[in-house]
Amino acid sequence: MHVLIVHAHPEPQSFNAAMTRTAVDTLEANGHTVEVSDLYAMQFNPVAGWHDFPQAADPSFLHYQREQKIAFERQTYAPEIAWEHGKLTRADLVIFQFPVWWRSSPAILKGWFDRVLGVGFAYGAGRVYSTGGLQGKRALLSVTFGGPTSAAEAVEVLQQLQDGVLAFVGFEVLSPFVVGGPRHLTADARQAELQRYHETLEALTCDRTPPGQCHHRAPLVHDALEQA
Numbered sequence: 001m002h003v004l005i006v007h008a009h010p011e012p013q014s015f016n017a018a019m020t021r022t023a024v025d026t027l028e029a030n031g032h033t034v035e036v037s038d039l040y041a042m043q044f045n046p047v048a049g050w051h052d053f054p055q056a057a058d059p060s061f062l063h064y065q066r067e068q069k070i071a072f073e074r075q076t077y078a079p080e081i082a083w084e085h086g087k088l089t090r091a092d093l094v095i096f097q098f099p100v101w102w103r104s105s106p107a108i109l110k111g112w113f114d115r116v117l118g119v120g121f122a123y124g125a126g127r128v129y130s131t132g133g134l135q136g137k138r139a140l141l142s143v144t145f146g147g148p149t150s151a152a153e154a155v156e157v158l159q160q161l162q163d164g165v166l167a168f169v170g171f172e173v174l175s176p177f178v179v180g181g182p183r184h185l186t187a188d189a190r191q192a193e194l195q196r197y198h199e200t201l202e203a204l205t206c207d208r209t210p211p212g213q214c215h216h217r218a219p220l221v222h223d224a225l226e227q228a
């Protein structure tokens, strides 16, 4: 299978960066292919605007969703948006790796949602949820919190992103992978969390691995809701 990791952390030595490296190593070792959109390293611009539409249909008034629809139909999007569309189109699984900031994602990832998950490509004309543009693909939120976090708190914080964004555009949303307070853990405990992530990724991709090599089922988000 092909996996896209959308990574949103500014520090390459952070625990989030270690999680993305773990994911790349784990997935490639299991025969999968991986692309990473490292948003800070790419200096991805999270600000929506005219620059999204080099050939805007109506230069007198920025109707953002209408221009998204037309840019998608005419294939006139700015290259940085078109490249992200290409990565999403190729992916079977998309992992969003980020620290929880203000009970949500860092702004750079919110801007990526605003600009990349546009009308036409991701939703629109009645294409939402099971008929959304990303149908047939799976999505995983892999996140860190500042401190210990209960499953119920994680579900509450991540609900809007999982349902209001990812499920809305058609993703099958997997149960999130959550690490509470990595900065307060010992080196051994951090390593144990990376090992848990490695095992989780092996489990949730095993349905695309040769038969007999694994025996797990990828949990869906409602499993986590039932446990909360």
Ligand SMILES: Cc1cc2nc3c(=O)[nH]c(=O)nc-3n(C[C@H](O)[C@H](O)[C@H](O)COP(=O)(O)O)c2cc1C
Pocket: 009, 014, 015, 016, 017, 098, 099, 100, 101, 102, 103, 104, 144, 145, 146, 147, 181, 182, 183
């Ligand atoms: C701007 C900002 C907002 C934050 N908001 C939250 C929050 O709402 N909830 C929380 O648990 N931690 C919050 N944190 C703490 C981070 O989630 C935490 O430092 C990070 O997950 C640790 O991972 P790292 O070591 O890879 O950075 C915030 C941190 C920053 C910088």
